[in-house]
Amino acid sequence: MRYSLGMFLTSGVLFLSPCAWAGQAKAVISGTMPELKISGEILLNEENGGLSVEANLTGLTPGKHAFHIHENGSCADAGKAAGGHFNPDKVTHGYMPKDGAMRAHPGDMGNIEAGADGKATLNVFLPEVALTEGKYAVLGKSVIVHDKEDDFSQPTGNAGGRVGCGIIEAASDASNNAY
Ligand SMILES: [Cu+2]
Numbered sequence: 001m002r003y004s005l006g007m008f009l010t011s012g013v014l015f016l017s018p019c020a021w022a023g024q025a026k027a028v029i030s031g032t033m034p035e036l037k038i039s040g041e042i043l044l045n046e047e048n049g050g051l052s053v054e055a056n057l058t059g060l061t062p063g064k065h066a067f068h069i070h071e072n073g074s075c076a077d078a079g080k081a082a083g084g085h086f087n088p089d090k091v092t093h094g095y096m097p098k099d100g101a102m103r104a105h106p107g108d109m110g111n112i113e114a115g116a117d118g119k120a121t122l123n124v125f126l127p128e129v130a131l132t133e134g135k136y137a138v139l140g141k142s143v144i145v146h147d148k149e150d151d152f153s154q155p156t157g158n159a160g161g162r163v164g165c166g167i168i169e170a171a172s173d174a175s176n177n178a179y
Pocket residue numbers: 066067068069070085144146156159
């Protein structure tokens with residue numbers, strides 16, 4: 001069909017209109033207790049086939065910290081209100097980028113590693129995970145940063161206490177939206 005390119009371009013413009021596009025979210029992380037000076041931001045972008053997650057944190061103790069999406073959108077009670085891992089399929093704990101949805105929880109992001117200065121960055125891609133569509137939708141859930149390293153043992157990686165927490169919110173809801 002000779003007019004198919006034109007139709008494609010027209011639908012592309014509609015697709016990119018701001019109202020129709022809800023593919024970005026962020027979670028602002030803070031310490032779960034006043035003495036924990038942890039802060040930072042996590043950006044979540046829907047991409048083809050999954051969710052791209054970019055984290056920038058400060059104030060951590062040096063070393064690896066388990067980094068997961070938990071089931072409830074609350075950071076109250078020193079992070080305990082976030083509940084357990086988001087695990088809609090009731091499968092074992094793992095590392096989502098490598099193990100996939102049958103052998104890992106959708107928000108099993110492994111570890112984020114802080115340097116001697118307490119700063120940590122992580123870029124991770126979660127296949128099949130989305131913000132609002134389908135059973136692996138994570139908008140409104142929470143991101144937990146743990147005290148200890150995720151050793152990938154069952155049921156949740158032996159990661160210890162919860163030191164940082166933030167709720168995943170649509171990017172358009174964020175007051176200091178910079179993108
Ligand atoms: Cu966790």
